[in-house]
Amino acid sequence: MTRISVMVDGVSYVDDVEPRTLLVHYLRERLGKTGTVVGCDTSNCGACTVHLDGRSVKSCSVFAVQVDGSEITTIEGLIRDGNLHPMQQAFHDNHALQCGYCTPGMIMQAIDLLGDDPNPDEQTVREGLEGNLCRCTGYQNIVRAVLDAAEKMKPAVRAQQPSTVAGGGN
Amino acid sequence: MTATQPVTGELGKARRRKEDARLITGRTRWTDNITLPGMLHMAVVRSPLAHAKITAINTDAARELPGVLGVFTATDLGADSISLPCAWQITPDMKSPKAPPLAVDTVHFAGEGVAVVVARDAASAADAVSAVEVDYDELPPVLDMEAALADGATLVHPDLGTNRNALWVFDSAEAGSGGDVEQAIRDAEVVVKRRFHQQRLIPAFMEPRSVVVDPTGEQLTMWSATQVPHILKTMASLTLGVPEHKVRVIAPDVGGGFGGKLQVTPEETVTLLVARRMGKPVKWTETRSESLLAAHHGRDQIQDLTVAARRDGTVTGLKVELLADMGAYLRLVTPGIPILGAFMFNSIYKFPAYRFACTNVFTTKTPTDAYRGAGRPEATFAIERMMDELAVELGMEPLELRQRNWITHEEFPFATVAGLTYDSGNYEAATAKAKELFDYGGLRAEQRRRREAGDPVQLGIGISTYTEMCGLAPSRVLGALSYGAGGWEHASIRMLATGTVEVVTGVSPHGQGHETAWSQIIADKLGVPFEDVEVLHGDTQLSPKGMDTYGSRSLAVGGIAAVRAADKVIEKARKVAAHMLECSEADLEFAQGKFTIKGTDRGKTIQEVAFTTFAAHDLPEGMEPSLDSEATFDPENFSFPHGTHLCAAEVDTETGWVTITRYVCVDDVGTVVNPLIVEGQIQGGLAQGIAQALFEEATYDEGGTLTTGTLADYLVPSAADLPHFTTDRTETPATTNPLGVKGVGEAGTIASTPAVVNAVLDAVRHLGVTDIDMPCSPQRVWRAVQSARGAAKSTSDHTTEAAAGGGLGSIDAQGGAR
Numbered sequence: 001m002t003r004i005s006v007m008v009d010g011v012s013y014v015d016d017v018e019p020r021t022l023l024v025h026y027l028r029e030r031l032g033k034t035g036t037v038v039g040c041d042t043s044n045c046g047a048c049t050v051h052l053d054g055r056s057v058k059s060c061s062v063f064a065v066q067v068d069g070s071e072i073t074t075i076e077g078l079i080r081d082g083n084l085h086p087m088q089q090a091f092h093d094n095h096a097l098q099c100g101y102c103t104p105g106m107i108m109q110a111i112d113l114l115g116d117d118p119n120p121d122e123q124t125v126r127e128g129l130e131g132n133l134c135r136c137t138g139y140q141n142i143v144r145a146v147l148d149a150a151e152k153m154k155p156a157v158r159a160q161q162p163s164t165v166a167g168g169g170n
Numbered sequence: 171m172t173a174t175q176p177v178t179g180e181l182g183k184a185r186r187r188k189e190d191a192r193l194i195t196g197r198t199r200w201t202d203n204i205t206l207p208g209m210l211h212m213a214v215v216r217s218p219l220a221h222a223k224i225t226a227i228n229t230d231a232a233r234e235l236p237g238v239l240g241v242f243t244a245t246d247l248g249a250d251s252i253s254l255p256c257a258w259q260i261t262p263d264m265k266s267p268k269a270p271p272l273a274v275d276t277v278h279f280a281g282e283g284v285a286v287v288v289a290r291d292a293a294s295a296a297d298a299v300s301a302v303e304v305d306y307d308e309l310p311p312v313l314d315m316e317a318a319l320a321d322g323a324t325l326v327h328p329d330l331g332t333n334r335n336a337l338w339v340f341d342s343a344e345a346g347s348g349g350d351v352e353q354a355i356r357d358a359e360v361v362v363k364r365r366f367h368q369q370r371l372i373p374a375f376m377e378p379r380s381v382v383v384d385p386t387g388e389q390l391t392m393w394s395a396t397q398v399p400h401i402l403k404t405m406a407s408l409t410l411g412v413p414e415h416k417v418r419v420i421a422p423d424v425g426g427g428f429g430g431k432l433q434v435t436p437e438e439t440v441t442l443l444v445a446r447r448m449g450k451p452v453k454w455t456e457t458r459s460e461s462l463l464a465a466h467h468g469r470d471q472i473q474d475l476t477v478a479a480r481r482d483g484t485v486t487g488l489k490v491e492l493l494a495d496m497g498a499y500l501r502l503v504t505p506g507i508p509i510l511g512a513f514m515f516n517s518i519y520k521f522p523a524y525r526f527a528c529t530n531v532f533t534t535k536t537p538t539d540a541y542r543g544a545g546r547p548e549a550t551f552a553i554e555r556m557m558d559e560l561a562v563e564l565g566m567e568p569l570e571l572r573q574r575n576w577i578t579h580e581e582f583p584f585a586t587v588a589g590l591t592y593d594s595g596n597y598e599a600a601t602a603k604a605k606e607l608f609d610y611g612g613l614r615a616e617q618r619r620r621r622e623a624g625d626p627v628q629l630g631i632g633i634s635t636y637t638e639m640c641g642l643a644p645s646r647v648l649g650a651l652s653y654g655a656g657g658w659e660h661a662s663i664r665m666l667a668t669g670t671v672e673v674v675t676g677v678s679p680h681g682q683g684h685e686t687a688w689s690q691i692i693a694d695k696l697g698v699p700f701e702d703v704e705v706l707h708g709d710t711q712l713s714p715k716g717m718d719t720y721g722s723r724s725l726a727v728g729g730i731a732a733v734r735a736a737d738k739v740i741e742k743a744r745k746v747a748a749h750m751l752e753c754s755e756a757d758l759e760f761a762q763g764k765f766t767i768k769g770t771d772r773g774k775t776i777q778e779v780a781f782t783t784f785a786a787h788d789l790p791e792g793m794e795p796s797l798d799s800e801a802t803f804d805p806e807n808f809s810f811p812h813g814t815h816l817c818a819a820e821v822d823t824e825t826g827w828v829t830i831t832r833y834v835c836v837d838d839v840g841t842v843v844n845p846l847i848v849e850g851q852i853q854g855g856l857a858q859g860i861a862q863a864l865f866e867e868a869t870y871d872e873g874g875t876l877t878t879g880t881l882a883d884y885l886v887p888s889a890a891d892l893p894h895f896t897t898d899r900t901e902t903p904a905t906t907n908p909l910g911v912k913g914v915g916e917a918g919t920i921a922s923t924p925a926v927v928n929a930v931l932d933a934v935r936h937l938g939v940t941d942i943d944m945p946c947s948p949q950r951v952w953r954a955v956q957s958a959r960g961a962a963k964s965t966s967d968h969t970t971e972a973a974a975g976g977g978l979g980s981i982d983a984q985g986g987a988r
Contacts, residue, residue, distance in 0.1 A: 020293075034203035035196015037425075039376050040458035044881035047376060075196035088194040092186055095846045098854060099681030100193030101376040101425030107194065126889040133881065135376045135426050136681050137850060138857030138918075139889035 004068040008033065009077025017064040023057075024048040026064035027074060035076040035104050039133070046132030049105035049112075050074045056112035058105075058131070075104035078111075087111050090149035091142075098136030106132050110146045119150060180694035181909075184846040187686040188705075192423075199422040201380035201395045206451040209382070210239060212444055213295035213454070214437065215285040215302045216464065217277035220313075220534040220874025221326070222306035224275055227285055232301035237294030240448065241302060243285045244272035247443045254499070255405045255434055257654035258506035260530075264336040267327040267532070269499040271436035271443075277306070278326055278498035279536050280875050281463035286440055288448060292455070311874030315472060315493045315531040326498060326532040335496050335505055335530035340512045340588065342524040348587035349523035351478070354487025358478035362560050367943050368548045370470040370495070370868040372462050372878070373541045374886050375680075377425020379465060380455040381438050383445035389418040389711075390446070394438055397427040398718040399678055401502070401655075403710045405434040410442065421708040424680035428858070429540030430465055431680065432720045433502050462879050467868055468541020470495035471508060473552045475515075477559075478523075483566050483574045487523040488587075490515045490552070494530050497537035503544075504537055505530050506653065510545030510639075513588045517553045518597055518637045518812060519575040524587040534874050540720060542858055543916045546638045547923060554634045554924035562935065568928075569601070569610070572635050583905075590639065592810045593905045596838065597635060600900045604814040604836040607896055613818050613832070621936055629831075630819050630933025634925035637812035640913030642721030645804050659723070660715035661731035662800035663692065663739050667784035669777025670702040673735075676716020677728035678708045682915065683847045684724060688732055690843055691909070695736035696776055697763020715802065722811075722913030725843065730907045731803035738799030743779045746797070749790040750774050750782055809904045809912035813837035815921040819929035823937065826952025828864060828930055830893040835921065837897070840904040840912035848914050852897050855918020861887050862919075863926035864945050885945075938962050 001016040008031060017026055027033040027050070036059060039047030048059040051073040078085040087107050090096070097103040106129065113120065113128035120128065125146045126139070134142060192198060229241035244250045254269040272283045284304055289295035310324045317323055318333040326333055342348030355361055382393040390412060396402055399419040407414035424431065437454050445452040456465070471494045478487035494508035512526040543550075557575075561568035577584045579596040586592060605611075610631070617629045642648075645656030660676035673692050677684060689703040706712055717723075740760055747765035748755040751774060758765045758773075766773035774782075779797070782788070786795035818832040835852065842848050865885040869877050878884040903910025923944070930946045931939065938958035942950050 018293075025293075028203075033196070034200070035198060037198075037200060037377070038202070039378070040881045042458065042880045042882050045376065045458070075194075079195060084194070091194050092190040095187065095850050097190060097193055098683070098850060099376065099424065099426040100189070100198065101200070103193050104196050122894070126892075130888045130890040133376065133886050133888060135374055135428070135858075135886065136854045138853035138855075138895065139892055140853045140895055141850060143889060143894075 002065045004065055006067050007071040009072070009074055019063065019065055021064045022060055023062040023064050023067055024059035027059060033074050033076055036074045037101060037104065039101065044133065045102070046109060047102050047105040049108040049132065051108060051112065056109050075107060085111070086152045087149045090145040090152065094141050094145035094148055096137065096141040096145035102132060102134040106134060106142060110149065113146065114150050114153060118153065122147065180690040180700060181841070181843055183690060183844065185686055185690055185700065185844055186846070187683050188689060189683060189685050200377055200425060201382055201393045201422055202455045204382045204393055204453070206382065206384055209451040209453055210288050210290065210448055211292040211295045212441055212452050213287050213292070213299045214283045214460070215287065215299050215304065216460070217273065217280060217282045217284050218875070219277060219306050219308055220280045220311040221309040222277050223309065224273060224277065224284065224304060225307055226305040228303040229285065231303065232287055232298040235294065235298050235301055237290040238287060238298045239290065240288040241285060241298065242444060244270050244274045247440065247447065249440065249443055250274045252409060252439065254436060254439065255409050255502060256500035256504060258503045259652050260338050260505045260509055261336045264505060265330040265332065265334065266500055267330055271439040279534050281536060282498070283436055283440065286444060288444055288452065311534045313533055313535065313870055313874055315495055315533065318531050318533055319529070326534055333532045335500070335532055338509050338528045340526045342587045345589055347585070347589045348521070351487040351489045351523040351525040354478045354523040355476060355489065358486055359481045360479045360563060361476060362556065362563050363474070363476045364556060364559055366473040366475070366552050366555055368469040368471040368473060368551065369944050370538070371468045371541055371862055371866055372868050372884055373428040373430025373465070373468060374462070374884065375426035375428055375430050378456045378458055378461045379431065379435065379437065380453070381441045382451060382453045383441045384451040385445045385449060386451065389416055390442070391418045391420065392438065392442060393420045393422055395424050395431060396421050397424065397431040397678055397680055397720055399708055399710055400676060400716040400718050402434055402438065406442065409434070409439065419710045421678050427680045428542040429468065429544055429720060432540045433466055458881060459879050462884055463876050464536060466501050466539040467497065467536050468538055469548060470538050471548050473548065475552050475556050477556050479560055479564070481564065483564055483571045485519055485521050485575050488516060488521045490526045492528040494528055495535065495538055496530050496532050497535045498532065499537045501537045501539045504539045506651070507538065507540055507545045508548065509651070511549035513590050513639055514546045514549035515553050516586055516588050517550065518577055518635055520577060521587050535870060536876065542855070542919045544721065546916065547859065547920045550634070550636045550638070550920045551924045554636065555927065558633070558928045558931070568633050572633065576635065591807060592637065593807060594902050595637065595810060595812050596900060596902045597812060597814070600812065600836045600838050601635060601814040603898060603900060604816050604834050607836070607898060608816040608832060608834040610816065626822060626824050628821050628823055628933040630821060630929040630931065632817040632819065632925040632927065632929025632932060634815040634921045634928065636815070636921040637810050638916060638920050639808040640722035640811055640916070641726030641805050641809040642723045643808065644806060655717070656804065657717060657727065658802050658804040659717055659728040659731045660800065660802045661728065661735045663732070663735045663798060665739060665780040665783070665797040667781055669698065669780045670704070671696060671698055672704050672706055673732055674706045674713050675728050675732060676713055676718070677724040678716065678718045679724065680719065682719065682724060683844070687725065687843045687847060688729065691729055691732055692736055695733060696739065697761070698776065722915040725911050726809045726904070726907060726913045727803060727805055729911065730805070730909060731801050733908055734801035734803055735799045738801060739797050742797045742799065743776055745790050745793055746779045746783050747774045750779065805906065807906045809840065809906060811837060811839045811912040811914065811917050813917060813921060815925040817925040817929040819926065819933060821930055821933035821951060823934065823955050826948035826950070826955065828946055828951060830860070830926065833893050834896045835918070836900060837917050838900045838902050839914040839917060841901065841910035842899065843911065849897055851914045852918045853895055855916060856895055856922045857887060857892055859919040859922030860892065860926050862923045862944060864947070865891065867945050
């Protein structure tokens, strides 16, 4: 067992973990952060995507011991003062989810994507989400949602919105 | 009391979904999220071999590992005497092998469970799986359907004496619905014969399957990632002998199904047996690799079609001969899946003679069963490919050929050669709209330019004018097909004291948005606010009756049950309102949630009536103090969505790469409750149909091992692999239900596959390519073009088919992850 100290969704945890424990299992099984899910065992599907120190990672590809001293944000930590993150809101507004299983990972990856390129075109969004699989939507509304969120997260637009809403990956 | 603003026009409104709030914030209730006190974890030891005798299972090492509480074989659990249910005896002489939930002495497919391990945590269970030693004597695998039917073939189940599961035949001359197809073929001016391969697919829902069984209560409770909690409950009782009233099944949040979770699985059964044995809650959650390997697959047919026609393009007969791969066992509806196609090969065309004969075959592969469309995509693919082949043979414009043969809108209701009655449709309108959105003429001109210029990137246009049968199903039809149950659906409505409403539905959503759509329907019927309706489902304790969700049935059957229940609520409320207003019931009209005395402004809202009924101080003589009502709806007919899909695809003849440059579909799914949800269903369906055309295939090596057992090998497309879709609708209401709805869950998948393949072939046909097997991977397309060019050089009059090649990214046609 190795002791780790980690901040997850704004809360500090100190835990002893097995060296082989994956971050996603630590989040789900130890912390009860079941909003983050497992969709595969080969890091192809992206359903487990979270933010590690502000960048998206597939939490099935990170050991819990590797996040010692780090800050993790999951889908459960995006709401600020009762307000949805603009990306969550955009997924709802654009019907970008059906069963919703890929959605947490998809939203976390989409936020990261806008951190890299706050003003992407459709193709950039499609390529930026390539590591996240969805079986329900055909992606069209996901792409639409990300473009919508990008528009709403632009500084000029954001200035008119409550400043307490978290920005994306920036 | 709730505020009572009038509500109208909920139907057709693009409501954002109620379901989203929890799904976008991670407040989800997937089965694998469930943790119960004292819960144990189960993992399955699976056979790496396709066909083998089990000679020994040594569990000693596994039992000694820390945290392991038990290792069980079929015999240990008494599972050797259990056979998993198949609800569809398609012919009286159908051969049914015993299907124990764990292999007893022989394994019949790679991935079949051999033993299970129970441990304190999932990691310990996984460790123990690798410590179980199983010795096998290998037997020859049975992989090829035609070889499996040959004399002297290795038998998958020797006790059956054959690998033939059943032969199911429909003949229009015998049924009286049409002529004799052999005569039509003899008399034909043109006969076109083709063979198509429907490759094996994997549903690949995003949420891996998971089961939790708690045996500690009075009722045994099973949570499962299933589409069919009600069927599962009944089948658990019939299969395991647990009294039905002692079982409660809950489908909590379920992450997609696409037919893949329309099943009573070995793992559900074994989890239940183990939980009872241990006296503790037990959870099993599969890995993705297990899911791809052992959850049921779909499609997998060899299709031989013969079309007879006149020179002017009028079709005169259609003969369909299928071989359908059952895999190693019959699961819940395995043998009936290809039979659902029997009614759809004739599609929208007026074939005067038709024969369908399907031979179901056992192999040592993963069992097949429902996958989105289930029999109908296979049929639609084959007939739409054939219409293009016939057009080529006759030198006709493929869309004109279709138009010459389709049922015109004046001809409905239309009795088809397959024995169904299509109630409504307008193929002309959908096609006209699609052509316009697509710029059909412009793209044909562009195609000509590229052909004449010898452009290395050629353009193809693919057409698919389809119909499908939805709303499974009229119980009398299911009875005639020897299905083991009916096709009705149930709903009940509870009018709460404060005027809000609970709708209980027997369908079981797993991504479809029923909570939103049913809220719209009931808000519209009862005139209550959308927000005041709560839709409850997926728990047999609160939703006691249901047939669950599959076959695009939920709205067309389950939604209508809810409408009928609402009608009964209104009739009960009318009595109370008349009593409150001291008028006769006949004097009341009900609109926008209010009973009003005709010609006056005096009235009572349904919320006021609900509270008066709750108080029950002063009700009409003999009236029970309740407005609650239930209804069970059995449809009189299927519904028949249709549409026209047009695909433009560029084919790089130097690399074989296919790029869809434009995709237009105009679907007619009847009346629309929520256009946002309908569009989403179409788009998602398109993705799966396009994936069959271009990307996905479950392949086995010569030893019978699945070589596409991860999402790195089984190519579920990503956002970068798919085009933008232009979707639109025409709206011809179904005449067989009061909402005029038809169902939309499968349309996109059914229609899109042939549109894409027709486009790919249309791009390279002038080079001499006549067919390319699905998926049309770059390798297969490139090989087809190369061999056509080679053939054109050696024998100028001979064209060629593409050899089976690999999937995206494959290098060696024989190898590994094809």
